[in-house]
Amino acid sequence: MPYANQPTLKILELTDENIKFIIEKTDLAVANSLRRVFIAEVCTLAIDWVQIQQNTSVLIDEFLSHRMGLIPLTSDEIVDQLQNFRDCSCVDYCRECSVELTLDVRCNEETPRHVTTRDLISSNLKCIPVTSKVRDHETHGDGSPDDILICKLRKGQHLKMKMYARKGFSKEHNKWSPCSAVGFEYDPDNALRHTTYPMASEWPKSDYSELEEEQSQAVYEVYGKPEKFWYNIESIGSLKPENIVLTGLQVLKKKLMDLQNHFNNEIAKEALYIG
Amino acid sequence: SSGINAEYGEFQTFQHYLIQINLRMNCPDTFEHFLLHGDEKKITVVPDTKVPNAASFTLNKEDHTLGNLIREQLLHEPHVVFAGYKVPHPLVAEVVIRVQTDGEISPQNAFSSALTDLISEVCLLEERYKAALRDKRDLNN
Numbered sequence: 001m002p003y004a005n006q007p008t009l010k011i012l013e014l015t016d017e018n019i020k021f022i023i024e025k026t027d028l029a030v031a032n033s034l035r036r037v038f039i040a041e042v043c044t045l046a047i048d049w050v051q052i053q054q055n056t057s058v059l060i061d062e063f064l065s066h067r068m069g070l071i072p073l074t075s076d077e078i079v080d081q082l083q084n085f086r087d088c089s090c091v092d093y094c095r096e097c098s099v100e101l102t103l104d105v106r107c108n109e110e111t112p113r114h115v116t117t118r119d120l121i122s123s124n125l126k127c128i129p130v131t132s133k134v135r136d137h138e139t140h141g142d143g144s145p146d147d148i149l150i151c152k153l154r155k156g157q158h159l160k161m162k163m164y165a166r167k168g169f170s171k172e173h174n175k176w177s178p179c180s181a182v183g184f185e186y187d188p189d190n191a192l193r194h195t196t197y198p199m200a201s202e203w204p205k206s207d208y209s210e211l212e213e214e215q216s217q218a219v220y221e222v223y224g225k226p227e228k229f230w231y232n233i234e235s236i237g238s239l240k241p242e243n244i245v246l247t248g249l250q251v252l253k254k255k256l257m258d259l260q261n262h263f264n265n266e267i268a269k270e271a272l273y274i275g
Numbered sequence: 276s277s278g279i280n281a282e283y284g285e286f287q288t289f290q291h292y293l294i295q296i297n298l299r300m301n302c303p304d305t306f307e308h309f310l311l312h313g314d315e316k317k318i319t320v321v322p323d324t325k326v327p328n329a330a331s332f333t334l335n336k337e338d339h340t341l342g343n344l345i346r347e348q349l350l351h352e353p354h355v356v357f358a359g360y361k362v363p364h365p366l367v368a369e370v371v372i373r374v375q376t377d378g379e380i381s382p383q384n385a386f387s388s389a390l391t392d393l394i395s396e397v398c399l400l401e402e403r404y405k406a407a408l409r410d411k412r413d414l415n416n
Contacts, residue, residue: 003351004392009403011411021407023400029347030396036340086310172305242408249401253394255341259334260390262317267383270320 005030019241020183020232028186031229035184038248040170041255044075044178044238045082045127047101047165049093054160057115057151064161067150069175071117072130073099073165075238085166093164099127101163107153115159116147127165130237178239183232189218192226308368311336320383329357329375330382338362342370348389354379 007026011019023031050065057064078099088097100123107113117129131147151159170177187194188206197203200216208230211218235241311317315335323329334341342360349358349372357375374382 003353003388004348004396004399005351007396007400007403009400009407011407014408014411014415021404026396026400027347029343030393033340033344041340171308245404246401246408249397249404252340253397253401256390256394256397259318259337259341260387260394263332263387263390266316266318266320267387 014242017237017241018232018234019245020230021245022228022230024228026227026229028226028229031184031186031226034248034252035182035231037252037255038182038233038244039177039179041251042178042239042244042247043079043167043169044176045073045079045099045165045167046173046175046238047071047073047163048085048168049098049164049166051162052160053162054158056157057153057159058157059151064151064159068103068161068163069173071120071148071150072236072238073122073127074130074133075127075167075178076240076243078124078126079167079239082167085168093166098164098166099124101127101165102161103150103163104160105153106158106160107155110155113153114149115151115153116149118147119150133237178235178244179233180236181232181234183230183234185230186226186228187224188230189215191218191221192224193220194226303366307336308338309336322382323373323375326375328378328382329373330386332372332374332386334370334372336368337370338368339370342372344393345372345386345389348393349374349385351392352385352389355385 005026007030008024009021010024011021013020023034047068050068052061052064055061055064059067082099083097085093085097088094090097093100102121102123103115103119104121105113105115105119117131120129120132122128129148153159168176185206185208188208189211190197190200197217203216205211233241233244235244239247317335319333319335321331321333323331339362342362346358346360349355354376355374356377357373360370360372362370372386374385376382376385380388
């Protein structure tokens with residue numbers, strides 16, 4: 001306890017898509033591990049099993065399945081309630097570990113029919129494509145609904161599939177990542193000289209820079225260490241940005257606690273052998 | 276879809292079978308990065324034979340996220356003389372952390388207290404984050 005850091009956290013900005021915050025009085029390794037966890041180990045929901053019942057479109061089955069996997073699904077409320085697919089007692093997929101989605105579109109008009117995420121029907125209303133969250137009379141700003149285009153069908157073409165979405169994280173496949181980008185910065189004025197600029201005046205100053213107009217780099221701090229870290233987490237929409245950070249912290253805590261349990265068991269086993 | 280082939284199982288021809296074998300050999304499953312299989316151990320401790328008070332901890336199915344984190348915390352612990360980590364091969368999800376102490380405590384104790392300190396740090400961070408979030412929401416409202 002006395003040798004643990006006592007980090008402080010300050011939230012600069014919180015919107016529906018972004019969260020900007022600062023962590024101070026901690027190590028670079030802690031900050032970096034958090035960044036890695038936000039990107040790779042926070043769970044969301046994504047389609048992972050596709051059964052194609054009818055596909056007379058111009059795109060091949062695998063192509064369409066891949067696209068379905070990449071569709072972001074709202075995961076905020078449901079990801080904690082679902083069981084892990086590998087831990088679930090069912091044989092394949094069930095209501096406890098997955099959400100069933102269906103798509104059934106046939107083009108009957110002369111004009112091409114666009115198959116979008118609006119056509120995706122979910123069995124659980126908490127898990128819908130992120131673009132469907134906006135109701136029909138609202139729009140995404142520029143006046144047109146921003147639904148993701150899956151496929152275009154000509155007259156007579158039919159696309160019908162059944163899908164299961166399960167929870168997972170980005171280490172397994174990037175479709176499960178909740179962040180589109182994680183901005184990470186420390187030492188904006190390069191006082192620690194972690195970067196060597198051939199000509200520092202060529203480079204634009206950071207948003208968090210505290211330099212004067214004429215200065216291009218801060219004075220070199222020989223014994224300095226990175227202490228203040230700026231994060232800017234941009235969410236895809238599947239999880240709220242504040243939930244990404246909260247879940248990330250909980251995941252890192254769980255990883256450390258599980259490791260500690262395994263370690264204590266290992267030590268106990270060794271003690272048994274010696275004694 | 277075609278039925279089960281008598282000779283090659285689900286593969287239609289010998290060529291399909293060979294292609295699948297190659298794909299499976301060259302590209303391991305992505306869940307190998309984190310899934311611990313039945314007989315595998317999460318952590319193995321090997322005392323160092325050449326120097327006193329040193330040990331290597333091999334974490335299975337882990338990467339730089341935990342390796343760098345634990346190494347840096349070990350350097351803050353008292354009585355730790357050496358702490359370093361490596362990922363022996365980028366295709367194999369393993370981290371080796373080497374710790375040497377000055378004898379006052381064992382490397383295992385140092386590792387254990389590093390983990391405890393890290394857990395307390397992340398817990399504190401979580402609390403402070405929740406408080407900051409509440410303040411931000413109150414401000415917005």
